[in-house]
Amino acid sequence: MTNTTTRLPLTDGLEARLPELEALYRDLHRHPELAFQERRTAAVIAAELRAQGWDTTEHVGGTGVVGVLRSGDGPVVLLRADMDGLPVREATGLPYASTDTAVDPDGEEVPVMHACGHDMHVTCLLGATGQLAAHRDAWRGTVVALFQPAEENGEGAAAMAADGFLDRFPRPEVCLGQHVGPLPVGVAVTRPGPVMSASDSFRVRLFGRGGHGSSPEHTVDPVVLAAAVVMRLQTVVSREIGANQSAVVTVGSIHAGTRQNVIPDEAELKVNIRTTDARVRGRVLSAVERIIRAEAAASGAPKDPEITPLTALPLTVNDAQATERAVAGLRSALGDAAVLPLPWPLAGSEDFGNFGTAFGVPSVFWHFGGADPELFGEDGIAALMSGELPAGLPTNHSPYYAPVPGPTIDRGVRAMLGAAAQWVGTDRLPPAR
Structure with missing residues (x-):
């Protein structure tokens, strides 16, 4: 539902601001x-918000920043951008590529990269806050x-939230x-209901009994145990989840030992699970734990894993009515043909989604394109909607990813x-020109 009594020039002057936003x-x-x-x-962020005229608060929930701008009576809308990077070594070769490092929570020095596009999210939201501040006579309400x-x-x-x-x-x-994300620039996708999966991650310590590599009969080899767990976990989705259901089980990290001729005492795995249904999530979590414990017992481990x-990330769920309104706004901004229904989560x-849950209000999340449209060809959109991407196109979390x-x-x-x-x-x- 849109009030059409006055046309709001919220995008007026945006083109002139693009060079400074790109520099940012x-x-x-x-x-x-x-x-x-x-x-x-x-x-x-805080300096930019204050320069634009927003009431600005820093150190919210640690390093978070909140800006509030009012323009008379009206609804309150929260606009969110995330801002952290990833422990990834950038390989884009861009002149502004990151060479920074940081110390991670385990005390290890790691390379850092904006491999998921959060720098783009911050820039776009600061672009929007600048436009809202410049055109306060053209909207009514409060923006957070x-x-x-x-x-x-x-x-x-x-x-x-806490x-x-x-x-x-x-x-x-x-x-x-x-x-x-890896969509053509100008395209946006979303859907009502589940839009992104729930995620559960675990650290698993597997215990063995170390010894000399020449005498494995005197040991319980946690490396072999870890290998058995990794392989058996691949059957959770293929043999315990129906073809009409969705789940992903990934072992993203495995560490054991320091030398080729020493059987270590333990091995460590890091496991990630993605699901889009609460009942499937329960079955997968149960199966993963069952397999880990059963393989340890089968190996004669001296101690339980x-x-x-x-x-733990919740299922991201878009409110149906709010999504309908947001899609109307996206179409007005990007054009009808540029806003596509996401076929599945x-x-x-x-x-x-934690914000909407904590505040007891609806939320809407969408994805927008950051890739050169020419990479997708004439049938690119049709292929995209069937789950295909152009060969070699970097995706989020890749060391080559950059919008x-x-x-x-x-x-x-x-x-x-x-x-x-x-x-x-x-x-x-007004639609984008």
Whole structure:
């Protein structure tokens, strides 16, 4: 539902601002920071918000930043961007590529990269806040701009919500968020209901009895045990989950031993599980634990495995009515043909949904394109909607991933403004030129 009594020029002047926004993006990309270490990023955001005229609060939930801007009476809308990077060594070869390092929670020095596009999210939201501040006479209500730390470890949204958020800031009527991805620039996809998977991660310690590599008969080899667990876990999805259901089980890390001729005492695995249904999630979690413990028993392990939860990200669910309104705004901003229905929930995960759950309000999340449209060819959109990507196109979390800056920023700002205007605006935004 859109109030069409007045046309709001929320995107007026955006083209003139794109060079400074692109410079901001390049700076953020060059200087990524890990979860809850986003101090430089937060300082840049806070300074920009204050310069635009927003009431700005830092250190929310750790390193989070919240800006509030009011323009008369009306709805309260929350716009969210996440801002942490990943422990990935960048291989894009870009002139503004990151060479930064940081110390991770395990005390290890690691390379850091914005391999998931959070620098783009911050830039687009700051672009939107600048437009809202410049055109306060063209909208009514209150906008809460939320810059979240620690999305990658799944803790940032909950930390901000728990930091007295509703006592310190206006309660939103809706939470809106977006994520850049390997889609053509100008395209956005979303759906009502489940839009991104739940994610559960665990650290598994498997115990053996070490000894000399020449005498395995005197040991319980945790390396062989770990290999058996890894292989058997591959049967969870293929043999215990129906073809009409969805689940992913990944062992992303395995460590054991230090020398080729020494059988170690233990091995460590890190396991990640993705599901889109609560009942399937329960079955998968149960099967994974059953297999780990059974393989340890079959190997004669002297001690039961230790299974320690690492992160848990909820199923991201879009409210149906709010999604209908947001899609109308996206179409007004990007064009009808550019906004496509997501055919199924994505296997990736997000903690964005924690805001709507904590505040008791609907939320909507969409994905927008950051890749050169020419890479997709004439039938690219049809292939995209069937789950195919152009060969060799880097995806999020790849060391080669980086959106095309200029047009992506423009469309990302327009998308956020278009969706927000469905609540605080009095007319639809003009379409992108």
